[in-house]
Amino acid sequence: MDDYERGFEQFKQMVGDDRIDDLISRFKSICPDFEREVISVVGGRIWTRQGIDLKTRSLCSISILAALGRDSALKLNLEMAFNNGATLEEIFEALFQVAVYAGFPAAWDALSKLEEVLAEIDD
Amino acid sequence: MDDYERGFEQFKQMVGDDRIDDLISRFKSICPDFEREVISVVGGRIWTRQGIDLKTRSLCSISILAALGRDSALKLNLEMAFNNGATLEEIFEALFQVAVYAGFPAAWDALSKLEEVLAEIDD
């Protein structure tokens, strides 16, 4: 498998079979080259690495994206975190570190995104 | 124990008995109130929480601080991460998430800080 194929399989596992096509086409619609790089680099070269489990990798990613206020990627990573085995409580704890190290508003905004994700899962 | 005492014990465990007085006086020298808030809030109210282990909490904190480029706090958190049981490899993996989600330069700068921390531990 090449980087793209590894990345595709990795993301499929993390977003679920029924969501992967949506995700891919959302990336592809405007700039196909960008979709290829995201899947190959972020998915194929980085998320497939060993050394920490997927749950910890998810909690680190959520921490980064909440600190930087990158809302779309944060939302996707919150969804993937549940598939990677993170519990709601573990996500809360990552966001408490965000509160003191990046400011309470960064954590608050991330909790709003989390609320949206939970509402969509409920539907 | 009140928040300050809990925070003091928590930081003492994480930076080591021989480093805690240095850390405290560095915070205290310019603004004693700030030292009290850092120890009480960051240490006493947040780092003492349950829900994720200290190693994961360290990896999330490193991810946040690397993404934001907060160098002094990053250095302190790299030191604490080793005391909290993180391996070099696990820190690397957190920084790979930083590379793709906050940009490669954020991860590169964090690796430079890590190099400094490792050199000091060697001494």
Added chain:
Amino acid sequence: MDDYERGFEQFKQMVGDDRIDDLISRFKSICPDFEREVISVVGGRIWTRQGIDLKTRSLCSISILAALGRDSALKLNLEMAFNNGATLEEIFEALFQVAVYAGFPAAWDALSKLEEVLAEIDD
């Protein structure tokens, strides 16, 4: 009074009696622990401090939140600024400092949030 009670009273004074329950429940709905920390730390330990008046504290907070683009907290702080005695002109001047030190787009976005707040006050 403990930190939480002091923080609750402080926020009640700054957002108004009719808004405080809304604010509290918005924080509480997703993560009650986070609500307790925001009220206790941000409200009870920091906003209750002496040394500068509440109006100046509001103008500093608006400056920070506009610079970082933290929209929900910025909006809340714009509302609180009026209750803390800031005039529209004083808020404008804080945002002119944002324009040159954090870039004109940061100030522009904050003015849009301010426009929303003024429209809601009018209603």
Added chain:
Amino acid sequence: MDDYERGFEQFKQMVGDDRIDDLISRFKSICPDFEREVISVVGGRIWTRQGIDLKTRSLCSISILAALGRDSALKLNLEMAFNNGATLEEIFEALFQVAVYAGFPAAWDALSKLEEVLAEIDD
């Protein structure tokens, strides 16, 4: 011509005759002084400078605004980039630099804004 007049002419050329009044009044509605500074400083003193062509200036501006996640200004600058002669492909390439230097999510969010701009141009 003074700074304001130079800035007004510059922005009129870059956003188009039919859009300039909208833009001006959007800035003016909340804080007329801010409109004067944006037009005079950003438009009159900076965008009128020589040394790089307008297209390159647009690509640099898009890169900055995407990296910082300043969405309203990014959208305006994407519109202006087309009027300044940038092609879709050139904008994509600026955003690939954003992806590796500011993180893939910053580039992804900018592509979403670009999609909105393209949809509005189509209408």
Added chain:
Amino acid sequence: MDDYERGFEQFKQMVGDDRIDDLISRFKSICPDFEREVISVVGGRIWTRQGIDLKTRSLCSISILAALGRDSALKLNLEMAFNNGATLEEIFEALFQVAVYAGFPAAWDALSKLEEVLAEIDD
């Protein structure tokens, strides 16, 4: 007086007669046009505005620069804050707002810069 002259007088008042030439030549050494824009825009068009007093303007500026981690400009603004009538205590309080809204590390780093400024004033 034009913008540059107004800015020059304003900065001279804020950094002191004996420091202004140093500051000007530091800006000028690499890019004279940049010096002209900083003095004219930041000094002449913004710092000369009415509506809040210079001390409050300084406290807002310090808040912004600490939140963004812009160290050189932060240091200059800490110096100017004292000349604008701010006390050490008032600066501390601005930084407490930074701690909760931009994270404790941002405030900690600013306190280190403040310590440097105080040491230089002592000399």
Added chain:
Amino acid sequence: MDDYERGFEQFKQMVGDDRIDDLISRFKSICPDFEREVISVVGGRIWTRQGIDLKTRSLCSISILAALGRDSALKLNLEMAFNNGATLEEIFEALFQVAVYAGFPAAWDALSKLEEVLAEIDD
């Protein structure tokens, strides 16, 4: 050639034959995997793309890194910009866009880095 080889050739062209080994070993010293990803992804997958010339790609990169305050990567990119055909004047103009869109302090700090780079080239 694979991604790594393409990236190595690309960086060698941009930093010069006499600098490439230094750069590589600086990246490699702490985390060899990180060196492989930087060279392969940043160098091999992105900098080798077509669509804009290397000079424009450099100016965009400088704009991003100055806006985010990523000093080590900024310095490297300033060096590469000269090898990619950018003139001092063109770099100044990119930084004027940084001044108004990310704040004057971001541009000022970048000019200091540029001064360091020019001093090293002179030696």
